[in-house]
Every structure is written in C-alpha cells, then in structure tokens.
Amino acid sequence: MGERARVAAILGPTNTGKTHYALERMLGHRTGMIGLPLRLLAREVYDRLVAIRGPSVVAMITGEERIVPPRAQYWVCTVEAMPEGMGCDFVAIDEIQLCADPERGHVFTDRLLRMRGTKETLFLGSDTMRGPIAQLVKGCEFVRRERMSQLTYTGSKKVSRIKPRTAIVGFSVENVYAMAELLRRQKGGAAVVMGALSPRTRNAQVEMYQRGDVDYLVATDAIGMGLNLDIDHVAFSSLVKFDGRRMRPLQPNELAQIAGRAGRGMSDGTFGVTGDTGPIPDEWVEAIENHSFTPLKKLNWRNHKLSFGSIDALEQSLEMPPEIEGLVKSREADDLMALRSLAGEPEVAARARNPQSVQLLWDVCRIPDFRGISHAEHAGLLQVIFKHLHETGAVPEDFLARQVRRIDRTDGDIDTLSKRLAYIRTWTYVAQRRGWVRDDAHWRGETRAVEDRLSDALHERLTQRFVDRRTSVLLRRLKQKEALLAEVNDKGEVTVEGEFVGRLEGFRFRQDKDATGQEAKTVRQASVQALAPHFHLRADRFYNAPDTEIDFTEQGGLMWGDQAVGKLVKGDDPLKPRAAAFVDDEAGADVAQKVERRLQHFIDRKITALFEPLVKMRDDETLTGLARGFAFRMVEAMGVLPRADVADEVKALDQEARGSLRKHGVRFGQYTIFMPLLLKPAPTRLRLVLWSLANGLDVFPEAPPPGLVTVPNLPEVEDAHYMLAGYRPAGARGIRIDMLERLADLLRAEDTRGGFEAKADMLSITGLTLEQFADLMQGLGYRAEQGERTKEKPVDETVAGSEQTTTQEEVVAEAVEDTPVMDAAQDSVPGEAPEAEVAPEPADVEEPVAEIADQGEAPIAEEPAEETPDSPVPDTPEEEILPGTAPDEGIAGPEMEVFYTFTWAGNRGNKPRGNRNPRRDAKGGGEARGGDKPRGKGKPKGGKPQGKGGGDRGAKSFESRPPRRKDKPIDPDNPFAAALMGLKDKQ
Numbered sequence: 001m002g003e004r005a006r007v008a009a010i011l012g013p014t015n016t017g018k019t020h021y022a023l024e025r026m027l028g029h030r031t032g033m034i035g036l037p038l039r040l041l042a043r044e045v046y047d048r049l050v051a052i053r054g055p056s057v058v059a060m061i062t063g064e065e066r067i068v069p070p071r072a073q074y075w076v077c078t079v080e081a082m083p084e085g086m087g088c089d090f091v092a093i094d095e096i097q098l099c100a101d102p103e104r105g106h107v108f109t110d111r112l113l114r115m116r117g118t119k120e121t122l123f124l125g126s127d128t129m130r131g132p133i134a135q136l137v138k139g140c141e142f143v144r145r146e147r148m149s150q151l152t153y154t155g156s157k158k159v160s161r162i163k164p165r166t167a168i169v170g171f172s173v174e175n176v177y178a179m180a181e182l183l184r185r186q187k188g189g190a191a192v193v194m195g196a197l198s199p200r201t202r203n204a205q206v207e208m209y210q211r212g213d214v215d216y217l218v219a220t221d222a223i224g225m226g227l228n229l230d231i232d233h234v235a236f237s238s239l240v241k242f243d244g245r246r247m248r249p250l251q252p253n254e255l256a257q258i259a260g261r262a263g264r265g266m267s268d269g270t271f272g273v274t275g276d277t278g279p280i281p282d283e284w285v286e287a288i289e290n291h292s293f294t295p296l297k298k299l300n301w302r303n304h305k306l307s308f309g310s311i312d313a314l315e316q317s318l319e320m321p322p323e324i325e326g327l328v329k330s331r332e333a334d335d336l337m338a339l340r341s342l343a344g345e346p347e348v349a350a351r352a353r354n355p356q357s358v359q360l361l362w363d364v365c366r367i368p369d370f371r372g373i374s375h376a377e378h379a380g381l382l383q384v385i386f387k388h389l390h391e392t393g394a395v396p397e398d399f400l401a402r403q404v405r406r407i408d409r410t411d412g413d414i415d416t417l418s419k420r421l422a423y424i425r426t427w428t429y430v431a432q433r434r435g436w437v438r439d440d441a442h443w444r445g446e447t448r449a450v451e452d453r454l455s456d457a458l459h460e461r462l463t464q465r466f467v468d469r470r471t472s473v474l475l476r477r478l479k480q481k482e483a484l485l486a487e488v489n490d491k492g493e494v495t496v497e498g499e500f501v502g503r504l505e506g507f508r509f510r511q512d513k514d515a516t517g518q519e520a521k522t523v524r525q526a527s528v529q530a531l532a533p534h535f536h537l538r539a540d541r542f543y544n545a546p547d548t549e550i551d552f553t554e555q556g557g558l559m560w561g562d563q564a565v566g567k568l569v570k571g572d573d574p575l576k577p578r579a580a581a582f583v584d585d586e587a588g589a590d591v592a593q594k595v596e597r598r599l600q601h602f603i604d605r606k607i608t609a610l611f612e613p614l615v616k617m618r619d620d621e622t623l624t625g626l627a628r629g630f631a632f633r634m635v636e637a638m639g640v641l642p643r644a645d646v647a648d649e650v651k652a653l654d655q656e657a658r659g660s661l662r663k664h665g666v667r668f669g670q671y672t673i674f675m676p677l678l679l680k681p682a683p684t685r686l687r688l689v690l691w692s693l694a695n696g697l698d699v700f701p702e703a704p705p706p707g708l709v710t711v712p713n714l715p716e717v718e719d720a721h722y723m724l725a726g727y728r729p730a731g732a733r734g735i736r737i738d739m740l741e742r743l744a745d746l747l748r749a750e751d752t753r754g755g756f757e758a759k760a761d762m763l764s765i766t767g768l769t770l771e772q773f774a775d776l777m778q779g780l781g782y783r784a785e786q787g788e789r790t791k792e793k794p795v796d797e798t799v800a801g802s803e804q805t806t807t808q809e810e811v812v813a814e815a816v817e818d819t820p821v822m823d824a825a826q827d828s829v830p831g832e833a834p835e836a837e838v839a840p841e842p843a844d845v846e847e848p849v850a851e852i853a854d855q856g857e858a859p860i861a862e863e864p865a866e867e868t869p870d871s872p873v874p875d876t877p878e879e880e881i882l883p884g885t886a887p888d889e890g891i892a893g894p895e896m897e898v899f900y901t902f903t904w905a906g907n908r909g910n911k912p913r914g915n916r917n918p919r920r921d922a923k924g925g926g927e928a929r930g931g932d933k934p935r936g937k938g939k940p941k942g943g944k945p946q947g948k949g950g951g952d953r954g955a956k957s958f959e960s961r962p963p964r965r966k967d968k969p970i971d972p973d974n975p976f977a978a979a980l981m982g983l984k985d986k987q
Helices: 018-027 039-053 096-100 105-114 127-136 175-188 199-210 252-261 282-290 311-318 334-343 348-349 355-365 373-393 397-407 416-430 439-468 469-479 517-543 590-611 612-619 623-636 643-654 655-662 682-694 719-724 737-748 760-766 770-779 806-816 849-854 977-986
Strands: 006-011 032-036 056-059 072-078 090-093 119-126 141-144 151-157 168-171 191-193 216-219 233-236 240-242 247-249 269-274 299-301 327-329 486-488 493-496 501-506 506-512 549-554 557-560 564-571 575-580 640-642 671-672 710-711 727-730 733-736 780-790 897-905
Touching: 006 018, 006 127, 006 334, 006 506, 018 032, 018 039, 018 090, 018 119, 032 039, 039 056, 039 072, 039 199, 090 105, 090 439, 096 105, 096 119, 096 127, 096 299, 105 299, 119 127, 127 141, 151 282, 168 269, 175 191, 175 216, 191 199, 191 439, 191 549, 191 897, 199 216, 199 439, 233 252, 252 269, 252 282, 311 334, 311 355, 334 348, 334 355, 334 373, 348 355, 348 373, 355 373, 397 416, 397 439, 416 439, 486 517, 493 517, 501 517, 517 590, 549 590, 557 590, 564 682, 575 590, 590 612, 612 623, 623 643, 623 655, 640 643, 643 671, 671 737, 682 719, 719 727, 727 737, 727 770, 733 737, 733 770, 737 760, 760 770, 770 780, 770 897
Parallel strands: 006 119, 006 141, 032 072, 032 090, 056 072, 090 119, 151 269, 168 216, 168 233, 191 216, 233 269, 299 327
Antiparallel strands: 240 247, 486 493, 493 501, 501 506, 549 557, 557 564, 564 575, 640 671, 710 733, 727 733, 780 897
C-alpha cells in the first residue's frame, strides 16, 4: 500500500449519506470493493452500480450468489464473502459498528484490522466506533457527517391511527405476520420485509410499497441496515429481540439505527411504538433524537491465523485469545459449534487426518444454517456433504438433483414456501463454492432458478394474505388524483375500478366491508355517484311494478321481491298506516318520494281488498243509531270482538239493527262477534300487523300457520293476540272462533245440566282426542268427569263413542257442512233455546277444504286409560283375569273404555277473561275463569268417578257396568290375591 493511501472513518447517524459517499469515492477509482452487512443491501447496491456503469464491470459475491463478469472492476460483497488479496484501489466496510455484534462481530473486526485498499479505505458507521477505530487503526482520518433531517419521537399510537408511509418493526416472524394481518384488515394491506426473504421476494415487496400499492411496511430490523425506502414514520411493535441465545432488550443505539430509516434526504422523520409495547424511556428518546450514545469499548475478535494440522489444532487456533487491548474473544459461533459436533463422529475424525481434509471440514462447517433447525440436524447434513466431498471431491450430481427436485415445488402456504427457500439457499451456497460440484455453471443456474420460482410464489402468497387488492388499487388511484370509475350491473353489484365494493339492496347501497377513513368515504362517494342514474331507473321500474311483486312482512316490513324497500309506521287511523321508504340520502328526494307514494298505494289497496267487508260497513251511511255505533266497535276491533266485552251493546241491538249488520257479514256467535271473511289467513296476517302498529309494539305477534283448527295455548302469548289471530284460548289449546261457534251449535242440543258425552261430530270439528276435548271443554266453562265402562263391541266392528277415530275426510266433510245456526243470547245457558231471531244465521262455510285438510291436529283414537293408584279398583271374581296377568292364567276380562261426562259449571265461559295466570295443571290446562281454581282428577264423594273438573258433581251420572261388590272378602287361597292386595296397598 502506497505511502499516501487514505484510511478514513465516515461516522454519523443514519440518513447522512455515508453509503452514497462511499460509492461515489469507489467509482472515482479504477477498481474498488465494498463490504455490506446484508445480502439484500448488497443486491441493492449492485443494481445501483449496474445502472451507472453497466453489468460488464460490476461483480457481486455473497454466500449464495456469485456474479463475476470477466472484466469486473467493482466488487459488491457481503462482509463475510469479501475475497482477500484482490489488491483493489478502494475498499469500504459499511456498518462497521457491527464489530461489537456477538454473533458476526469477529468478521467485521477482522476486516477493520486487515482489509485495506491500495489507495483508499473507508469505514462507514456509527459515532460509537470512534474510540476503538482510533485505538486499533493508526493514522485513521475521522469525518463526522450530520443527519440531513430531524428525527422526533411521537409516543404510542394504535395501528388504526398510524399515518401512511409507516414501517412497523417486529423482531419475530410471528409478530411481523400478526401486524401485517392487522394492517390488511384496517388499512388495506402491507408489504413484508425480512432478512430471511430472498432478494427477489424482498424487492417485489418493496416495489409494491414504493409505488404506493400499499402505504405500510412491516419488517424486521433488517431495514435498519442501510435499506433506502420512503418511510416517514417507524413504529416499534416490540422492544426486545432474540439474539440467537436469549431474549434481550434492545439498546438505544440499536433503536436509533432502525428508527433512523424514517425520513429521507431533507424530509423529517418520526418514530414511536404501537400495540402493547410500552413507551421508550425518556433518556433513550433524548439519546436517539440527539444521536448521542455510549461509545463502544470492546470489539469481538477471533483468530484468523488458523492451523489445519488436525481438528484439535484447528479448534485451539480458533479458541486463541486476543493479544490486543480492546478486543475480546467472540462467543462460540455456529461454525465452531458444527466443527465440534462433527469432530465427535468417528467417521469424520477418520477422514480428517491431514491439513487438506481438515481445511475442507472447516469450509463445510462454515455453511450457514439457513434452515434454522437444531445444531444436531444441521451437523448431520454437513457430515453428508463432507463425506461426498472427501470421497469424490464433489457432491454427486444425482444426490444434488434429488435434493433440488424435492424442493422445487411452488404449492403450499407462506411458511411452507419460506422453508423451501431456506433449504434451497443451502444448496445455492454449495453450488457457489468453487470445485464443490462438477458443473458449477449448471447448478448455480439451477438453484438460482428454483430460488426465483419459490421467491415469486412467496411474494404472491404474501400479497394474497396481507394485501387487500381492492383497497390498494383504490388508494393508488386516489393518490394519483384520478376520477374513480364505478359501475353497477343488472344484479345491483357495484364495482369501482373493476373491484367489487358492494351491492344495491332495494334503494340502499351496502358497502362490502367496513372501511375507515378517507378511503371509505371516497369509495362510497364514487359508488353513489355511479348509482345516481340507477336509482332513478329503479324507482321508475318499482313505481310501475304490479302489487303482486310487493308484500308486507309480519313485522311490518315492506318488500319488493326479496329486497326491503320500506316499513309501515303508525298513522292517524289504525286502518291508515303510513309507508316509510328505505332510500339512501344520496338517491335524492325525488326517488324517495316516488318509492314512498308507491308503497302507500300498495298498502292502501291491500287494506281495502282484504278488509273489504269491514271498510264497506264503516262507510255505509245507511247504518244509524246503535247499529252504526256497534259497526265502529267492530272496525276498532278489526272484525273480531269477544261477546263478553260487548254484552250490553249486543242486548241493546234490536232485530232490525242486527239484520243490517248481518248484511255486512257480521256473525253474532255465542262466544265471539266476528266477520268470517276476515278470519282467512291473509286478513288475519294483516290484522295482526295493523293492530301492533296502532298499539306501538316493538315485536309484532305472528299469525299461526293457516289451516289449524286448534293451536297450543302458550302462557307467554296474550289472550288478545289469540283473539286477533282468530282463536279463543280454552284450556291447554286455543280453538278457532268459527269452529268454536259450530261446536256451540252442537252443544245447544245437549242436556248440559243433566250431563252429556262428547259426540263424534264434536271431536271431528275440533280435531282433538277425547282427553284434549275434555280439557277444552273445561276451558269453556264445563265440568268434565272421567269414568270407565265396559266397552261394547258392535257386530259390524265399528268403533263407537269416544273411541271412534275421526278421519281427515270426516273433518273436511264437517267443515263444509251447511248447518243453520241461530244467534245465542249473552245470558243464555248451553242447552237452552237461544233468543228468538228474525232470521236464522247463515251457515259458516268460510273454512276452505284445503285448509282443513292441511291442519296438523287430526283426531287420535282414544286408547283405554291405564290403571293408576288413584283409580278405583273394580271387584274381580276369582275366575276373572286381573290386569297384568298372562292370557293363559285365566279368561280375559271385559275391555274397558274411558268416557267423560260434561255438565255446565256456570256462566264462566261468557265472562271476559282477566289477566293470564301462567300456572298450568299437569295436563297443560289454564285456571278456570271467573276466579275458579284449576280442576284436576280427584276421588269423588260417594266413591263415584270424578272428572277433571273436580268438586261436587252438578248432575247425576249413569254407568252401564255392574255395581262393585264392596262386601265380598278376598279369598286368601286365590292365586291372584297377592297381586290384588298389592294394588290395594298402592291406593
């Protein structure tokens, strides 16, 4: 080296232009070499030099890449890969402060001590290296460079509030991926940069960020090593990192190295923290902002004069302590750990017996553990490579081909592709070593091609996972301040710049995702702007649509096909609700008014059509006096009135008034005053909606399924809701009021004081079993007494009485039977003649045959009741078979049937029902009306059977079976005595 060779240390914080200065100095010499800390940074510098001088004179050497043109003048290398003895005019070492790094520091220290250019040598790095360089490099010139922009601490911010052009820094793959996923959901996406990425993947991600496809970057501390990006803010998502041995907190100078990436050129930058990371201490903030850090005092060192006489000699030379003050022996590096692992293998020890094989073993041990697996697994792979190299002088091509072929796959997720990239880097490193493979050029190209394919696939997966393409496209166009192109197809799907952003539901735009900030506002503005003409076209089509395309829901909604376009709201008159349209404000007042007018026309016509008898009666001016007043009561009740509520008004009506009301379809039933036409499913559904609107309900009661004669009587459902739906609660079920009146007609012919049994016609009308019918009758005010008798078998095998099974055809026939019915007076007792009427009531034949056929309450044949402990035990002659005995133990006894005797229990059924009591008896029936207690089974006085109604019987009941012989003693020799005594004990 000439006497006038310059050695200088260019020191200062980030963004001072040190690297740029070194490249300018290098290009001023005929030859030059620069050592950089990262393969990614080496690739960036190589591309810059190629752009200036062309590829024919620029070489690049890293552990995995070797580009050396024949006339190379300028060499770009990673620090570990810098070739020695080149004699270049210029040499530069970047990030020289890494001499203190516990893992790689010894390599940088070696370059500091031994690597020189013949004319100029530059050391680029932090001010903290001034003392060690001054001590170790005599005659070194120091040049202080100041930061070109300010760096300011902004504290902690949530990810949702972080401004664009921000880099979020994490120190683990999991943390980086979590932050990128969060940014995708909230900001549209982020680019990902990690040291483990290949240069091709990293460049693709950075390019996506640089051109504005995404506004955020998530990275490891790899960006702190000289990567030049347009970053305005750096946010730390963690302040600790794993250094290869343990988790440790980051030091202020390390934070400053990364935070310094914020701001470029003369643009100021900021830094802070995000997520759950605590604040940076105030003294650290001050040091970072002022670029003032504790000077380094110790540098890591390892002996470069290695002895290859034996493995032990090699280990001893590597463990030699430094002799220069200010240097400390570096900790055990990965290559030394691998050497010690292989030295313990007998086969390796047997092969490494001369200097050449020991040096070969050391070269193999220096293969980096790109895969990040355990030391034992990595040592196993190195042993295989050493064995091949020692035996044949090269890695066999068939072996290498199998390894590469197994990795050459682009399917899988991000983690799978990342692992394959790490695996191919091992074989890329092997192929780059001179003489380790037979055909260097072929395998370098082959491994590079596989790496490129994996890199492209990984970039694609990263983009798919962490970037919302739609949002990124919109953001880029917004930055370019271009008008966004929005379109709407015939299905109402809205696209902006070809990206689906939402759909048109009725006359409201539904954005596809929850966007935030200016982006969401701009997308909506563009979408609504495109929808403006579509709103008018759709409103015209809706206005001219037939009523069959519009409908109302049971909760008061208004639908156009399957799209909600409005709702009903309370009006001044229960039969005149208002229609409120669902129309976006951006559609304009004209569209909203047109939609609202059409909806109002629809509901007005619907009410007029379905409530035609009621509307005509309301508007009939010929009705006068009491008839007109009663007509208004019917209109207020929407066509259904419990007779008990209007008992006095009904009594006050003369025959002429009743006749005028009957002309409008009003039927005066024993239990209900109603209009049969309004009991059909469609009017019933509308009546419930209108009543709910008029009464301000939040949740509207829904109509039962059409065609049911009875429905369950649920405690949580109000009686008024059943009445509006056309049912009267009675016991455990509610019966449709028109069918109840038919039942009442049949009951008038029975002796309700002396007692009667249920007829087949009664069961057929209700579609209930005998036991269910008994519960219903109790709910109507009757007392039901249960009994048993011998079942008589008719000759023609027809089942009679209460055990006859009512068929569906009989139900239908009963429903359409035309039976004249007379009005029953309010105070009439079932079984007595009703008040005289001018004309008989027309038969109620409004129940459609199809509805009856569809009902789900078909009568079920009553089976004989099982003997219970509370039931009286009949006397059993010795020759009779007791219940439960086998047929061969005696002659079968007579078959028994259950029957009920019904008697009128008072005028309870016609009184208005008070508050519902949710208590039910075991059969599910409600409490008796008029304050009577619920009745259940009980033992009657005098030993006679008692029905469900309980209490004293109101009429005498007759039975056809023989009387019980109470005085007959039990024969102790009877073989069935034990069974009989057991039955008595249970009583």
